Amino acid sequence: MREHRADYGFDGDYRVVPAPAVAAITATTCTALLLTAARLAPRHRLAALAVGATGAFMTITAAMFIRTTRIGKFEVWAQLLSGLGLRGDETVLDMGCGRGAVLLAAAKLLPRGRAIGVDIWRADQTHNAESNTRANAELEGVADRVELHTADMTNLPFPDDSVDVIVSSLAVHNIPGRPARAKAISEATRVLRPGGRLVVADLAETTSHVRQLRELGWNARRRNLGWRMWWGPGMSTHLVTATKPAAGGTAGIG
Structure with a gap:
């Protein structure tokens, strides 16, 4: 895993309940459930088992979430980006870049290229804001090759066939x-150059993305990213990969 100097926060939607409050509520609830189970155990074993199992489940889920958002996703994306075999002069676009965890990891592999991030900067990560992503780029030493846009993934502000790789996490x-x-997937197919590669990791609808790409003649594939990208029991992340066909033909996976 590559070391990173910046702070990329915690994944999640904190628009309604701030992240510190979520952490406090979760910790308090888990502790209360486990303590209650211990008190019930001498006389009410079945009730203690049910309450204890709920507390254990919540505790395990929280631990998995924290590891994935702070460690696991960095390990996985370091391997994915390395596997692209970039020359270093490409243009890489990150759709929904957030605070730059994937964007800036890609930028480190592009000493002669560009890493472009687009986002609408809502609270899908703690303190998600363009200014924080720019600050992270400075901390990582890649600000000279990073370009940020406030834009919607369903209406990318780039010409057709203009980027070499698109990532999205x-x-x-x-x-x-x-x-x-x-529409976001369609926009990705539009701005990729022929031969360009698409790498999308997500929690939902990845099967639909593969179907959509295959209907366009792309040889798209989907796979589970494994335990390092688990957000809780049964909450796995899947990866969609594909290469844009050259004009008049289809292409394999990059």
């Missing part, structure tokens, strides 16, 4: 409505 599922999510 846990972002497309945040778009309300299946038609809009499909």
Whole structure:
């Protein structure tokens, strides 16, 4: 795993309840459930088992979430980006870049290229804001090759066939409505150059993304990213990969 100097916060939607409050509520609830189970155990074993199992489940879920958002996703994306075999002069676009965890990791591999991030900067991560992403780029030493845009994934402000690689991490599922999510994938196919590669990790609708790409003649694939990208029991992340066909043909996976 590559070391990073910046703070990329915690994934999640904190528009209604701030992250510190979520952490406090979760910790208090887990502790209360486990203590209650201990008190019930001598006389009410079945009730103690049910309460204790609930507390244990919540505790495990919280631990998995924290590891994935602070460690696991960085490990996985370091491998994914390394596997692209970039020359270093490409243009890489991150759809829904947030505070730059994937965007800036890509930028480190592009000493002669550009890393472009787009987001609408809502609270899908703690303190998600363009200014924080720019500050992180400075801390990581890649500000000279990073470009940020406030833009919607369903209407990318870039010409057709203009970028070499598009990445997206846990972002497309945040778009309300299946038609809009499909539009985001369509926009990605539009701005990729022939031979360009698409790498999308997400929690939902990845099967639909693969179907959509295959209908366009792309040889798209989907796979589970494994335990390092689990957000809780049964909450896995899947990866969609594909390469844009050259004019008049289809292409394999990059």
